[in-house]
Amino acid sequence: MSETGLFPAQADTVEDDWEGIAAxxxxxxxxxxxxxxxxxxxxxxxxxxxxxQKVDLRAISILALVDQYLRYIERAEALKLELAADYLVMxxxxxxxxxxxxxxxxxxxxxxxxxLALRLQIRLARxxxxxxxxxxxxxxxxxxxxxxxxxxPEGLAIATRTRWRSDQFALIEAYGxxxxxxxxxxxxxxxxxxxxxxxxxxxxxxxxGVALDWMELVEFLxxxxxxxxxxxxxxxxxxxxxxLARLGKxxxxxxxxxxxxxxxxxx
Amino acid sequence: MEPLAxxxxxxxxxxxxxxxxxxxADLLGGADRRDVEAGLCAVQADYANRGVHLVVREGRWxxxxxxxxxxxxxxxxxxxxxxxxxxxxxxxxxxxxEPVSRAEIEAIRGVxxxxxxxxxxxxxxxxxxAGRREAPGRPTIYATTPEFLDHFGLASRKDLPxxxxxxxxxxxDRIEDAEELPDPPGASESRGEAPQxxxxxxx
Amino acid sequence: MEPLAxxxxxxxxxxxxxxxxxxxADLLGGADRRDVEAGLCAVQADYANRGVHLVVREGRWxxxxxxxxxxxxxxxxxxxxxxxxxxxxxxxxxxxxEPVSRAEIEAIRGVxxxxxxxxxxxxxxxxxxAGRREAPGRPTIYATTPEFLDHFGLASRKDLPxxxxxxxxxxxDRIEDAEELPDPPGASESRGEAPQxxxxxxx
Numbered sequence: 218m219s220e221t222g223l224f225p226a227q228a229d230t231v232e233d234d235w236e237g238i239a240a241x242x243x244x245x246x247x248x249x250x251x252x253x254x255x256x257x258x259x260x261x262x263x264x265x266x267x268x269x270q271k272v273d274l275r276a277i278s279i280l281a282l283v284d285q286y287l288r289y290i291e292r293a294e295a296l297k298l299e300l301a302a303d304y305l306v307m308x309x310x311x312x313x314x315x316x317x318x319x320x321x322x323x324x325x326x327x328x329x330x331x332x333l334a335l336r337l338q339i340r341l342a343r344x345x346x347x348x349x350x351x352x353x354x355x356x357x358x359x360x361x362x363x364x365x366x367x368x369x370p371e372g373l374a375i376a377t378r379t380r381w382r383s384d385q386f387a388l389i390e391a392y393g394x395x396x397x398x399x400x401x402x403x404x405x406x407x408x409x410x411x412x413x414x415x416x417x418x419x420x421x422x423x424x425x426g427v428a429l430d431w432m433e434l435v436e437f438l439x440x441x442x443x444x445x446x447x448x449x450x451x452x453x454x455x456x457x458x459x460x461l462a463r464l465g466k467x468x469x470x471x472x473x474x475x476x477x478x479x480x481x482x483x484x
Numbered sequence: 485m486e487p488l489a490x491x492x493x494x495x496x497x498x499x500x501x502x503x504x505x506x507x508x509a510d511l512l513g514g515a516d517r518r519d520v521e522a523g524l525c526a527v528q529a530d531y532a533n534r535g536v537h538l539v540v541r542e543g544r545w546x547x548x549x550x551x552x553x554x555x556x557x558x559x560x561x562x563x564x565x566x567x568x569x570x571x572x573x574x575x576x577x578x579x580x581x582e583p584v585s586r587a588e589i590e591a592i593r594g595v596x597x598x599x600x601x602x603x604x605x606x607x608x609x610x611x612x613x614a615g616r617r618e619a620p621g622r623p624t625i626y627a628t629t630p631e632f633l634d635h636f637g638l639a640s641r642k643d644l645p646x647x648x649x650x651x652x653x654x655x656x657d658r659i660e661d662a663e664e665l666p667d668p669p670g671a672s673e674s675r676g677e678a679p680q681x682x683x684x685x686x687x
Numbered sequence: 688m689e690p691l692a693x694x695x696x697x698x699x700x701x702x703x704x705x706x707x708x709x710x711x712a713d714l715l716g717g718a719d720r721r722d723v724e725a726g727l728c729a730v731q732a733d734y735a736n737r738g739v740h741l742v743v744r745e746g747r748w749x750x751x752x753x754x755x756x757x758x759x760x761x762x763x764x765x766x767x768x769x770x771x772x773x774x775x776x777x778x779x780x781x782x783x784x785e786p787v788s789r790a791e792i793e794a795i796r797g798v799x800x801x802x803x804x805x806x807x808x809x810x811x812x813x814x815x816x817a818g819r820r821e822a823p824g825r826p827t828i829y830a831t832t833p834e835f836l837d838h839f840g841l842a843s844r845k846d847l848p849x850x851x852x853x854x855x856x857x858x859x860d861r862i863e864d865a866e867e868l869p870d871p872p873g874a875s876e877s878r879g880e881a882p883q884x885x886x887x888x889x890x
Contacts, residue, residue, distance in 0.1 A: 260595070347593075350580055351573050366701070392776070534696055535688070535697030535698075549697040556715055
């Protein structure tokens with residue numbers, strides 16, 4: 218099949234509408250089938266037949282075209298050729314079109330047979346136009362066949378180069394950041410106000426020495442101490458009271474659960 | 485020769501791809517685009533009678549050998565893809581009707597088109613998928629590429645041989661379903677069910 | 688332009704490699720070799736002042752762009768970028784501790800360092816490979832370059848402020864919570880193994 222040819226090679230050699238196909242059939246039916254295979258579907262075959270009317274596609278005789286097509290199909294069937302289904306479908310449709318065209322106009326259904334024939338004609342014209350266009354396109358001066366581009370272009374290179382920017386402060390700051398981040402960690406426990414057990418012991422025993430009666434434990438605490446020191450003093454004074462009781466220097470009393478803890482010197 | 489024209493000549497000689505005036509202006513250190521366009525025309529005129537021509541295809545410029553020297557330069561080795569008849573027809577249909585769906589291509593050709601045919605044309609870089617038609621089924625639609633215009637030496641699609649006449653004759657109108665050949669009574673099924681026949685290879 | 692000159696021009700334009708007069712004569716349908724040589728000289732003269740020159744090397748001819756236009760065809764677009772925080776830290780460590788291996792940099796930074804960061808600093812021209820440490824694994828060691836001193840306005844590395852000065856400038860206190868990254872697993876050990884980084888930092 219030629220690249221630029223309008224028609225398959227075998228179509229070019231066809232003289233008469235039937236003999237062209239029948240010619241190879243004189244040898245064997247398979248060859249005939251191949252010949253029929255040269256058409257790309259029924260529309261292609263119809264277009265080829267139409268062109269053989271050697272008139273403008275818009276002036277072809279649809280009735281003559283239908284007859285030609287139907288004769289092809291009949292002969293192919295008589296030769297017991299395997300016809301693709303769409304050839305038979307087209308044959309059936311064309312037979313229908315032919316009978317409708319032969320009817321008086323007023324008996325025709327909608328759309329009319331003339332309109333159907335016109336549509337067929339337009340389809341053939343459209344396919345014919347594209348086939349010619351393809352041939353003209355392929356015959357143009359094509360790059361790599363008729364015209365040539367520069368064989369060894371140097372090429373245009375646009376290289377992007379990054380220029381990095383920074384400054385002294387950023388550098389020094391970065392180092393400071395690294396060192397600060399990775400400096401050894403030292404745990405510092407802040408000094409908290411506490412009353413040690415020793416000072417509580419001294420304070421409680423000194424105060425007991427001057428007290429006459431029972432005193433509540435809270436009365437032994439430093440009066441204006443901040444809450445944190447007070448908590449620490451309470452804990453230390455309680456332990457000091459227990460220690461004094463153990464040594465037999467004081468006695469403890471508590472009248473109710475969670476009641477005030479009372480403290481008195483042992484005389 | 486003017487400095488700008490020299491620079492344009494050198495750039496397009498060296499370029500591996502066609503370039504438009506804007507890209508050239510950028511390359512030439514932000515030259516004025518209109519100056520570049522004037523320079524291109526000057527270079528083109530200068531080369532008009534030479535063995536090499538400066539051509540423009542849809543705004544993109546490149547040098548190529550003069551067509552009349554084809555007989556001297558034609559190469560034996562297969563540089564140009566040999567296309568099947570089916571592929572050339574499909575290419576023409578895409579070029580003249582773009583954007584066009586596969587169903588529309590098939591309606592014009594009257595036969596089914598194998599996917600391979602479209603693949604061959606896409607691989608050649610001549611057609612591309614141009615989106616989907618906003619219609620039932622949202623079919624893929626195809627259009628040609630700048631490489632297609634380059635390859636066939638077309639300045640633009642308007643340059644396609646005979647396109648104006650075909651358009652005037654209504655032969656490039658969108659195929660409406662109503663225009664389809666109606667099926668003969670009772671034949672609709674077999675028509676729809678025979679997709680395997682005559683599936684032409686795209687080689 | 689003469690037909691033979693046109694043909695020579697087109698043939699050399701399309702040729703993929705330089706051609707001698709004999710090959711050209713064969714290509715052009717057996718033209719006379721002396722005519723081809725005369726034609727070549729004519730074409731060469733014609734292109735003498737253009738953006739493209741026809742040159743001959745060892746008897747073989749080809750077109751090339753004019754040497755004075757080379758700068759147009761090979762452009763370098765420069766892009767200025769600020770060094771990232773991570774890269775600045777690595778650079779600072781190299782500057783303070785050089786020569787230093789990547790493992791040592793990581794130990795000092797307390798975070799893992801991607802190889803890309805060192806690449807960026809080498810691309811910038813600020814650090815260089817300064818050999819290998821004579822230690823197990825012979826790690827590559829890095830040092831700064833004269834370009835580094837230039838860019839950062841330093842006469843020598845001794846100009847870099849020491850730890851005491853950094854502290855006085857408050858640079859060791861500027862630590863935000865977000866920066867407090869935990870050491871990667873194993874980093875604390877290697878920190879112990881890199882005692883040499885301390886000595887120089889304090890000077």
